[in-house]
Amino acid sequence: LEESALKLAQSEREEAWREMAKQVAHEIKNPLTPMRLTVQSFQRKFDPNDPNLKQKINDYSETLIQQIDTMNSVASAFSNFASMPAQQNETLNVVDVVELTLDIFNEEYIHFEAEEDEIISKIDRTQLIRIITNLVKNAIQSIPEQQENKAIFVTIKKKFNKVLITVADNGIGIASEDSNRIFEPKFTTKTSGMGLGLGIIKNIIENYNGTITFESQKGKGTTFMVSLPIINK
CATH class of the missing domain: 1.10.287 (Helix Hairpins)
Known part of the structure; x- marks a missing residue:
């Protein structure tokens, strides 16, 4: 067997x-x-x-x-x-890194909230930035230009021995028939690009013993959830 x-x-x-x-x-x-x-x-x-x-x-x-x-x-x-991400295993405050990453976006409808000021994990800073940037970009692109009330919520909290980062949008959502293919390297619902983004960050997250999942409703929005190990003081 x-x-x-x-x-x-x-x-x-x-x-x-x-x-x-x-x-x-x-x-x-x-x-x-x-x-x-x-x-x-x-x-x-x-x-x-x-x-x-x-x-x-x-x-x-x-x-x-x-x-x-x-x-x-x-x-x-x-x-x-x-290529596999470099195993830098930096000890960093996830809350600070995510908050600084969001500063590069100009969209006023992006909201950030953390349950605690400090949640420590071991992960390469560049790779964490890459994860957040990719998810937020996808969230922005999922909301139609003509939509009046746009909203993206990025939240961080502790859950058991993990840090849970969620990126939720009120965009077009993911069709049920596409749900099983969303992390496929070549799959994309966009009109441009190779569709490697989610495949890449899934590879990164799993390399750090984390997980990435999502929930979505067509026409209502999508929430991606990233779970990474934390260091307990």
Whole structure:
């Protein structure tokens, strides 16, 4: 049974990476087509005596740079997902780090509340910032621009020997048929991006022996809950 379980786990991991490889290949191929067409057009239409030659070269260059940047972002996203977070295990006050992280957002409808001034945990500061930033960005993007009453609540409290961080929004919510796929590396309901965000932070959280779960109602909003171990004084 143990051998079968190990083989199954290995097979599942291999399948996951195959799916990821397919997605990355697809994302890289997307910008390659316009790059090829741009170069071919340049070859076909190049005229050293054209009075608009400088402007045309600039246009071609801009197109290529944009597509190269797209490929670079794909490579960076995949690299970030594939690499495990550094085990810095800094002893830090989660309340302070989360509060400082929220300062980068300009949205006035983001509200922060902590039950205590100090909750100590061991986690890399950069990775904790990354977790909060990703969840809050997702919450902002889930609320339609035209919605009048926008609200995001970030709360922190102790629960047994854990620190519980919740990020709740009153956005569009997650459809029930998408719930089982929300942490899949390539899954996204957005019109842009690779959908690696939640997969990455789930990887980070679990690497620190934590958990991430969520509750959602279509049309009413979503709440993500992150649980991390704390240090008891």
